[in-house]
Amino acid sequence: MSDELGPTSDDLTAAEYVIGTLPATERVRVERLRATDQALDGAIREWEERLAPLAASVPPLEPSAHVLSRIEAGIRDGSRAGPAEPDRQAMLRRSLRRWRAVAVTSAALAASLALVLAGTLLSRPVRDEYVAVVNRGGEAPALLVTVDMKAGEVRVRSVSTGAPPANHSHELWFVPDGEAPRSLGVLDGSVNRPLPAAPRQQLQAGIIAVSSSRAEALGPAHPQALSSIVGASCATDRAQLQDTSTTYTAHEKSRPTKRSGPAVEKTDPVSDQGIWTLSITWITPFDCITLATVMRATPPLLSAT
Amino acid sequence: MNKADAPAFHLRSVEGGLASPGLGSSASDGLDDIALLIAATAQSDRAAFTKLYQRTSAKLLGVIFRILNDRGRSEDVLQDVFVRVWQGAGSYDPSAGRPMTWLITIARNRAIDVVRQRRDVQIAPDEDGTDWLDNVPDPRDREADFLDADRLRICLDRLDEKQRSCLLAAYYHGFSREELATRFDKPVNTIKTWLHRSALTLRACLGEP
Numbered sequence: 001m002s003d004e005l006g007p008t009s010d011d012l013t014a015a016e017y018v019i020g021t022l023p024a025t026e027r028v029r030v031e032r033l034r035a036t037d038q039a040l041d042g043a044i045r046e047w048e049e050r051l052a053p054l055a056a057s058v059p060p061l062e063p064s065a066h067v068l069s070r071i072e073a074g075i076r077d078g079s080r081a082g083p084a085e086p087d088r089q090a091m092l093r094r095s096l097r098r099w100r101a102v103a104v105t106s107a108a109l110a111a112s113l114a115l116v117l118a119g120t121l122l123s124r125p126v127r128d129e130y131v132a133v134v135n136r137g138g139e140a141p142a143l144l145v146t147v148d149m150k151a152g153e154v155r156v157r158s159v160s161t162g163a164p165p166a167n168h169s170h171e172l173w174f175v176p177d178g179e180a181p182r183s184l185g186v187l188d189g190s191v192n193r194p195l196p197a198a199p200r201q202q203l204q205a206g207i208i209a210v211s212s213s214r215a216e217a218l219g220p221a222h223p224q225a226l227s228s229i230v231g232a233s234c235a236t237d238r239a240q241l242q243d244t245s246t247t248y249t250a251h252e253k254s255r256p257t258k259r260s261g262p263a264v265e266k267t268d269p270v271s272d273q274g275i276w277t278l279s280i281t282w283i284t285p286f287d288c289i290t291l292a293t294v295m296r297a298t299p300p301l302l303s304a305t
Numbered sequence: 306m307n308k309a310d311a312p313a314f315h316l317r318s319v320e321g322g323l324a325s326p327g328l329g330s331s332a333s334d335g336l337d338d339i340a341l342l343i344a345a346t347a348q349s350d351r352a353a354f355t356k357l358y359q360r361t362s363a364k365l366l367g368v369i370f371r372i373l374n375d376r377g378r379s380e381d382v383l384q385d386v387f388v389r390v391w392q393g394a395g396s397y398d399p400s401a402g403r404p405m406t407w408l409i410t411i412a413r414n415r416a417i418d419v420v421r422q423r424r425d426v427q428i429a430p431d432e433d434g435t436d437w438l439d440n441v442p443d444p445r446d447r448e449a450d451f452l453d454a455d456r457l458r459i460c461l462d463r464l465d466e467k468q469r470s471c472l473l474a475a476y477y478h479g480f481s482r483e484e485l486a487t488r489f490d491k492p493v494n495t496i497k498t499w500l501h502r503s504a505l506t507l508r509a510c511l512g513e514p
Contacts, residue, residue, distance in 0.1 A: 016501075048410045049402055049406050058367040074388045
């Protein structure tokens with residue numbers, strides 16, 4: 001459906017996108033479309049050039065001195081496009097440290113929850129590969145998940161030091177944009193699973209998630225895997241998680257700060273299955289990669305604390 | 306704009322260290338420096354990145370602040386913008402657009418994303434878009450010169466006055482159609498029509514030889 005907009009309408013959409021008047025949902029849609037629609041992308045760039053003199057005429061405003069130091073701190077331990085393969089392990093370690101820090105700050109919360117799964121998107125050497133660490137309670141990593149778009153597969157490596165808890169299973173999911181999650185299978189140790197047969201664009205709009213289930217608690221880790229859904233989250237500052245029956249939406253409570261201090265906000269009425277809490281961390285902002293930790297506990301667990 | 310011989314010249318200029326912004330460099334000089342600084346940033350050159358920040362952060366913060374009208378939040382967005390610039394410098398393609406346009410676009414997009422999420426800013430009453438046009442070509446502003454502000458001003462002059470104000474208020478302040486409808490006391494569809502009409506007129510005018 002690349003021709004759903006005619007040429008003139010395409011150009012007017014591009015103009016409004018650049019002027020900034022498109023409604024948020026339309027804005028997100030345009031951002032997705034332009035990734036594959038060269039004409040639209042070109043029209044947007046042309047409008048950016050046409051109107052940029054307006055922005056250039058705005059009087060400058062000198063930023064406070066601390067802004068630069070915050071930026072420098074942010075890029076010191078942040079990843080950037082194009083790291084070589086050996087860098088990835090270092091990035092993984094940094095990320096895990098970061099996650100431990102986050103887990104400590106939310107320790108009170110975590111303590112009341114049965115299981116905390118954290119998915120962290122780490123490196124994007126090329127846009128074809130995404131790596132996430134799924135860990136438990138901010139401690140030792142449990143799983144290393146690599147989404148390899150080129151090879152069309154998801155590789156899961158179990159990296160736990162200890163034995164996995166009994167009666168505990170992980171399941172891999174693909175959550176297509178706006179649709180119900182599809183299981184890619186229960187994980188038993190290290191496995192490779194093919195990505196669903198779907199157009200690349202559709203894959204990129206979706207989310208790869210790992211859920212962990214026990215008798216009393218479930219918690220899908222929610223790496224907002226790929227750039228277009230991530231863009232959508234960026235546009236609305238909102239992450240969405242779906243399970244088969246309900247859609248949960250979380251809003252940021254406060255501005256994300258460097259490596260995050262995730263704002264945790266319960267948004268939906270307590271479902272009969274338990275409570276969901278979604279926290280969002282913004283890590284590598286160029287693509288608005290977001291990270292969400294999803295924690296869910298059943299009422300009995302909560303009342304036990 | 307003598308772009309053809311720019312690369313050789315600016316290569317030297319980087320090696321020799323860049324002059325402070327605005328000190329005795331010509332218009333195209335300063336701007337191509339920005340392109341070079343972006344290129345050096347893409348090579349993980351921290352010093353170049355810092356210079357890029359020093360050259361452009363005040364301008365970008367001005368743009369962001371017009372939209373968010375809150376200094377703290379604007380600086381948060383600026384921070385985010387420069388982290389993106391650091392990470393995305395390699396994706397900047399000089400043949401696809403001017404360096405200031407690239408930076409301004411990142412800044413405006415992020416500011417608009419934020420403002421769409423939550424519009425609780427108040428625009429001062431005197432910033433009502435009446436004298437926007439006077440702002441357009443700022444003679445002290447080398448970026449504005451470089452970006453053909455004169456040409457745009459001539460074309461903006463061809464727009465109906467209200468429609469021009471509407472376009473400018475939207476661009477500068479990041480107003481949504483609904484907010485514009487309230488400000489201009491017109492139905493949302495009228496606002497949309499105005500914007501489209503202005504866009505068509507501008508495109509035709511700017512496309513003229």
